[in-house]
Amino acid sequence: MSATGFTATRLRPTLLVIFGGLLVLAALFGSAPAAHADEVGIEDNPYRVSGNVQYNGDPLEGVKLTVEGGGYDAEVETDAEGKWRVGVPEKSEYKVTLDESTLPDGVAVVGDTSNVQTVTVGPGGRVTTNFFIGKGERNVTPFFDQVVQRLVSGLNFGLMLGLAAVGLSLVFGTTGLSNFAHAEMVTFGALVAWFLGAALSVPIFIAIPLAILLSALFGLGMDVGIWRPLRRKGLGTVQLMIVSIGLSLALRYVFQFFIGGGTLQLPGSNSPEIPLFGAVKLTVIDIVSMGISIVVIAAFAFWLLFTRIGKATRAISDNPSLAAASGINVDRVVRIVWIMAAGLAGLAGVLYAYYRPGLKWDMGAQILLLVFAAVTLGGLGTAFGALVGALVVGILVEISSLWIPADLKYVGALVVLILILLLRPQGILGRRERIG
Amino acid sequence: MDLAQILSNSVAFIIAPATIAYALAAIGLSVQFGYAGLLNMGIAAYMAIGAYGYAISVLTFGFPWWGGVLVGIVGSVIFSLILGIPTLRLRGDYLAIVTIAAAEVLRLLFLTATFDSVTGSADGLSGYHNSFRAANPFPEGTYGFGPWEMSANGAWVTTIGVLLVAVSLLVVWALMRSPWGRVLKGIREDEDAVRALGKNVFSFKLQALVLGGVFGALGGVVYALPSSVNPGSYVTSLTFFVYTALLLGGAATVFGPVLGSILFWVLQTFLGNILPGLASIGVLPVSSSQASTLRFILVGVALMLIVIFRPQGILGNKKELTFVK
Numbered sequence: 001m002s003a004t005g006f007t008a009t010r011l012r013p014t015l016l017v018i019f020g021g022l023l024v025l026a027a028l029f030g031s032a033p034a035a036h037a038d039e040v041g042i043e044d045n046p047y048r049v050s051g052n053v054q055y056n057g058d059p060l061e062g063v064k065l066t067v068e069g070g071g072y073d074a075e076v077e078t079d080a081e082g083k084w085r086v087g088v089p090e091k092s093e094y095k096v097t098l099d100e101s102t103l104p105d106g107v108a109v110v111g112d113t114s115n116v117q118t119v120t121v122g123p124g125g126r127v128t129t130n131f132f133i134g135k136g137e138r139n140v141t142p143f144f145d146q147v148v149q150r151l152v153s154g155l156n157f158g159l160m161l162g163l164a165a166v167g168l169s170l171v172f173g174t175t176g177l178s179n180f181a182h183a184e185m186v187t188f189g190a191l192v193a194w195f196l197g198a199a200l201s202v203p204i205f206i207a208i209p210l211a212i213l214l215s216a217l218f219g220l221g222m223d224v225g226i227w228r229p230l231r232r233k234g235l236g237t238v239q240l241m242i243v244s245i246g247l248s249l250a251l252r253y254v255f256q257f258f259i260g261g262g263t264l265q266l267p268g269s270n271s272p273e274i275p276l277f278g279a280v281k282l283t284v285i286d287i288v289s290m291g292i293s294i295v296v297i298a299a300f301a302f303w304l305l306f307t308r309i310g311k312a313t314r315a316i317s318d319n320p321s322l323a324a325a326s327g328i329n330v331d332r333v334v335r336i337v338w339i340m341a342a343g344l345a346g347l348a349g350v351l352y353a354y355y356r357p358g359l360k361w362d363m364g365a366q367i368l369l370l371v372f373a374a375v376t377l378g379g380l381g382t383a384f385g386a387l388v389g390a391l392v393v394g395i396l397v398e399i400s401s402l403w404i405p406a407d408l409k410y411v412g413a414l415v416v417l418i419l420i421l422l423l424r425p426q427g428i429l430g431r432r433e434r435i436g
Numbered sequence: 437m438d439l440a441q442i443l444s445n446s447v448a449f450i451i452a453p454a455t456i457a458y459a460l461a462a463i464g465l466s467v468q469f470g471y472a473g474l475l476n477m478g479i480a481a482y483m484a485i486g487a488y489g490y491a492i493s494v495l496t497f498g499f500p501w502w503g504g505v506l507v508g509i510v511g512s513v514i515f516s517l518i519l520g521i522p523t524l525r526l527r528g529d530y531l532a533i534v535t536i537a538a539a540e541v542l543r544l545l546f547l548t549a550t551f552d553s554v555t556g557s558a559d560g561l562s563g564y565h566n567s568f569r570a571a572n573p574f575p576e577g578t579y580g581f582g583p584w585e586m587s588a589n590g591a592w593v594t595t596i597g598v599l600l601v602a603v604s605l606l607v608v609w610a611l612m613r614s615p616w617g618r619v620l621k622g623i624r625e626d627e628d629a630v631r632a633l634g635k636n637v638f639s640f641k642l643q644a645l646v647l648g649g650v651f652g653a654l655g656g657v658v659y660a661l662p663s664s665v666n667p668g669s670y671v672t673s674l675t676f677f678v679y680t681a682l683l684l685g686g687a688a689t690v691f692g693p694v695l696g697s698i699l700f701w702v703l704q705t706f707l708g709n710i711l712p713g714l715a716s717i718g719v720l721p722v723s724s725s726q727a728s729t730l731r732f733i734l735v736g737v738a739l740m741l742i743v744i745f746r747p748q749g750i751l752g753n754k755k756e757l758t759f760v761k
Contacts (some may be wrong), residue, residue, distance in 0.1 A: 040549060041558040044668065072643055074558065075549040087558075178529045238475060238528050242743045243682075245676055252737025257722075268496050356505045365672075369540055387654045407548045408516065414544075422522040 023344065029322045038079035045087030047125040049094055053082045055107055055133045064102040066406060069094035073406050088262050091121045098131050104227060109133055135247075136324075149280045150398040156286055158394020159293035160355060161367065162387045163348035165340025165374040169386035172375065173317030174229070174330075174337050176237045180244045182345060182371065183364030184251035189215045189346025190266070190353035190363065191255060199266045204267045219342020223246075223335050248365070255360035263358035266350070289351045296347060297387065300340075304383055309336055317382070349426075370397070370410065373417035379427025389427065392416075442713065444707040448583040455701040457483070457659035458599035459639040460694030462682040464602045464651030469679075470687035471612060471623030475532040476540035479678050481623070483509040483651050486656025487553065489545055491665045496554055501568035505657050512653035515542075516646040518721035536672060548668045555667075562664035570594075590662070597658045601694060604651050609690045611647075620644055621688075621756075655700035675735045680739045686749030688756050695751060705732035 026249065042048075049067055053060045059082025066087045067074050076084045086385075089093055093275040098115040100108055107130050109115040119129045168182045192214045197207035230240060270283040270398065304310040312333045324330050353359040374393045378385025393413045400412040420427065449455050461479050468474045489508035493499040499507065515721035523534045549557045550669070572592040583753070586594065597626040609618045622630040623637055629636050685696025707730055716719045724731075748754050 011707070043559055044666075083506050097588075112631055163553050178533070191551070205542055233744075239743055239747060241475075241529055241532065242679065243740050245679070246736045246739030246741075248736070248742065250733050251672070251741065253732040253736065257733065373537070376533065405548055405550050408544055408550065411541050411544050414541045417537050418534050419539075421526065421530055425526060425530060 004181055016268045031178050037076055038083060039087075040076045040077055040085035041076045041086070041330060045089045045136070047121045048085055049088055049096065049129065050083070050085040051096070051129045052097070052132065053078045053084070053133070055104070059083075059163065060103065060107075060133070062102060064099040066097045066099070068097075075405060077218055080424060083400070088121060090126060090352050091123070092263050092265075093118055093120050094118075096103070096129050121233060122302075124231035145280055146402060147399070149270055150402060151395060152280065152282060154284070154292075154395035154398030155391065156394070157355060157398060158391035159290055159297070160348050160351045161371055161394050162297060162390035163293060163344045163351070164367070164371045165204055165378075165386040165390045166297070166346040166383045167377045168371055168396065169378070169380065169383055170313065170337050171341050172380055173382070174313060174320070175231065175336050176240075177244060178237070178241045178372075180241065180368065181222075181248040182254070182341075183368035184248055184363035184433065185215065185219065185345035186352065186371075187252070187255055187359070187361065188218055188342075188364075188365070189349030190191050190305050190359040191349075192346070193350045193353070194259075194264050194266055194359055198264065198409065201418045207267075208350050212343050215346025215349070216306040216339045217344075219338040219340075221336065222342070223338035228331065228335075229336070246405070252362055252365060259361055261361065262359050265358050266353050282381060285354050289354060292353065298346070300344070301384070303340075306373050309333060311336055314383075369417070370413055372392065373413050373420075376425075377420050382427070385427050439710075441577065442706065442709040444583040445700055445709055448749075449596055449705045450698055451584060452496035452597065452701065453597055453662045455697050456594070458653045458678055458681050458700065459654045459694045460604060460655030460658060461603050461678045462655075462685070462697050463601070463608060464648035464655065465678060465682050466648075466687055466689070467608060467644055467651065470689070470692075471617065471624060471699065472584065472648075473528070473529045473640055474641060474645060474648075476535050476648070477532045477672075477675055478519070478535035478542075479652050480670045480672060481515065481539035481542045482512050482652030482660060483604045483656030484542060484546060484667075485515055485661035486653030487670075488561070488656075489653065489664045490657045490660055491561040491564045492554055494567060494760040495561060499567075501571060504564075504567075505654075508653045508657050509650050512649040513646055514527075516642070516649040519731050520642045520645040522653060524638055524645065527551070536675070537707035538677065539670075542740050543667060543670050545635075546669045546670070550741055556665075558667060560664055560666040560668075564660075565589075567741065568661065593658070593661045596661070600654050600658065603652070605690060605694070612690065613636040624688075636736045658728075676739070677735065678744070683739065683747070683749055686752035688753075689751040692728050692751045696749065704735075704753055717730070 011310050051065070053063045053065075059078070059080065061078055063078045063081065063082075063084075063207045065076050065078070065084060067076065067088065069088075071091060074086045074088075076086050078084045096117045096119055098109060100115050103109075115131065116131050117131070119127045121127050164182065164186050167185075168179060169177050171177055171182070189329065193204075193208050193211035196202045196210055197204045202205075202210070205341055216293075218398060226243075227240075230243065235243070243281050268285070273281040273283050274287070275281050304314065311375035312323065313336075314331055315326070316333055320330060349359075349364065352363060356363065370393055371390075375386045376389070379391030379394055393416070396416065397409050397413050400408040404412065461483055464482065465476065465479050468476045480722075489511040490501075490504035493504045493507040501690035519535065519538055521708060523531050523754060526534065527557055545551070546555050547557075551557070555561070569589055569592070569742050572588060574588040576588050576597075578585055578587060579588050584737065612620075619635055619640055620632075621641055622635075627637055630640075681696040681700040682693050683696070684699055687691030687696065708728055710721065711727035712724035713729050715722050715724045742749065748756065
């Protein structure tokens with residue numbers, strides 16, 4: 001067991017011991033070879049996607065390709081023999097994109113294939129993909145269409161983030177807790193939907209509502225079992241935050257305990273793409289997912305604005321002592337807030353599992369900081385602010401990847417989070433006195 | 437399952453480089469969080485700066501090993517200033533979110549394929565040992581005894597690491613009983629009261645952030661010294677694990693970080709060996725990969741229990757508040 005093996009928690013635990021040992025050996029008996037750009041992630045990942053880019057039998061050097069899928073992405077360049085190899089973490093589907101702007105002039109991907117190919121890493125753990133390259137004009141997607149495509153999928157991502165963010169924001173507003181375990185509430189929803197829909201073969205349109213219901217119950221359980229006793233005990237907000245970090249770690253590894261380190265697919269995750277206009281395409285699931293998000297968020301807004309409990313929630317967010325003094329049962333409202341927040345997070349988890357696609361034990365933790373960014377951007381503790389923030393973050397992440405490399409697309413959103421906290425800590429819709 | 441071997445593996449971690457690295461990082465956090473009350477959730481970034489600063493300056497710029505260490509330290513100071521000057525005026529949990537986000541940004545920048553020629557992207561960096569090993573005063577052979585037996589290179593890493601821990605402890609011990617340290621603890625307890633005494637709270641906080649950051653970067657250097665730099669190591673979980681070690685030992689104590697790191701690693705190694713062992717002989721009704729996941733669940737549960745029931749840690753004093761309200 002070595003030091004390096006232990007903290008590389010993304011690897012499968014079973015591989016850790018062997019892998020750690022290998023690292024030590026590599027360090028002791030001559031150093032590992034330097035990283036080549038034509039071989040990416042070979043040492044860290046067990047499975048391979050590879051290929052050979054040639055034009056009339058001549059290898060093409062320096063052609064850029066991206067491999068993405070299941071939340072993983074890598075960029076690679078072909079070597080002098082036109083070859084490239086990428087290590088991938090799982091046996092699942094990956095999308096290989098050949099960057100046509102890096103091909104020599106007058107040469108393009110031709111034939112029936114486009115410059116985007118979908119490959120499946122099968123039981124052998126290896127797959128090879130080749131592109132037909134010949135003389136021809138590139139079928140370049142017009143820039144405007146690319147922007148629209150990104151805008152639409154950013155909107156989809158943003159709505160999904162919004163479902164998670166409004167809950168986090170409400171919990172913060174009513175209890176002052178920055179809940180890191182919110183990420184695991186997102187994963188929980190996807191996990192239950194998978195368990196019911198795929199493992200028990202319940203029809204998916206029943207499995208998803210059940211998953212949301214169970215998520216809500218999970219939220220109730222956490223409030224009754226952990227957070228209410230701790231509020232009674234009088235723990236400070238920082239202490240509560242660190243407890244939530246501990247809870248987040250524990251839950252995340254409980255999920256890994258049950259489903260392992262791989263990616264699982266929800267039923268019906270590969271639905272057909274419908275061309276809308278130009279080069280803009282959406283899958284059926286994308287459209288349904290956006291519809292559900294919009295309806296749920298509208299219902300939630302109605303609840304918050306016009307029902308008694310919704311008004312009480314906003315009153316507590318504003319000033320808990322005054323709310324309690326005017327006869328609002330704070331504990332009861334907080335309990336309802338936890339139920340709502342967990343239910344919405346569960347739904348966000350299901351939609352995120354379709355968006356990625358696939359569910360994984362740490363999928364919630366992957367977007368936790370984006371959810372935090374959305375909440376802070378809109379103003380901590382304001383539900384509608386969180387929604388606006390989520391849309392901005394979602395669209396920003398997608399649009400920014402037009403210019404910056406795909407593996408840096410979250411950086412933009414995180415930098416915005418930092419800048420907002422520095423320049424306008426109350427957020428877009430927050431009020432000045434909220435910061436303290 | 438060989439129990440003697442497992443015990444031997446576990447106690448070997450008392451002075452393993454990883455333990456020393458955690459101890460140094462936890463000492464840094466104790467200055468920032470324990471004494472000054474700054475909720476720095478980006479200690480993993482400081483470690484990454486130390487490790488990458490060392491490896492890149494040796495590999496890309498051909499620095500000698502001590503030059504690499506200096507680069508790591510200077511890098512951490514710059515990071516502290518960039519992060520600290522605007523953020524130290526914010527409330528505790530805001531600072532936590534800014535630092536955790538900054539750490540993630542830094543990790544993604546080290547991970548991206550865009551800077552592959554310098555950072556090695558997903559493969560990380562290795563093969564920077566020549567200068568460090570050439571300076572090794574130990575002749576070839578084995579050193580130590582029993583579980584602590586190591587090669588000449590291992591002994592050299594351990595010596596440097598233990599020396600760094602000793603110097604850091606001395607610095608922290610001396611500073612925290614000085615007037616400077618009393619002001620720092622005062623800031624943690626009641627910022628406004630200290631401000632009313634005419635102290636520049638912001639300046640003290642910044643000094644604490646920079647000092648703690650230097651220890652964190654040294655931790656990163658020790659983490660990188662024995663083998664390689666792997667971007668997968670510097671994830672937010674690393675920050676949480678260092679926090680667990682720190683809170684276990686006692687956040688506002690001199691020896692707490694060291695004790696916490698030793699206990700953390702010895703227990704982790706022990707559980708990491710014994711649980712799959714028990715699973716393989718059928719005592720635990722789970723698969724062996726599930727059994728090795730169990731210990732990480734226990735880290736999370738332990739972190740919750742410590743914060744709820746003994747927030748001052750093993751060595752701490754209940755009267756000394758260890759959490760900002």
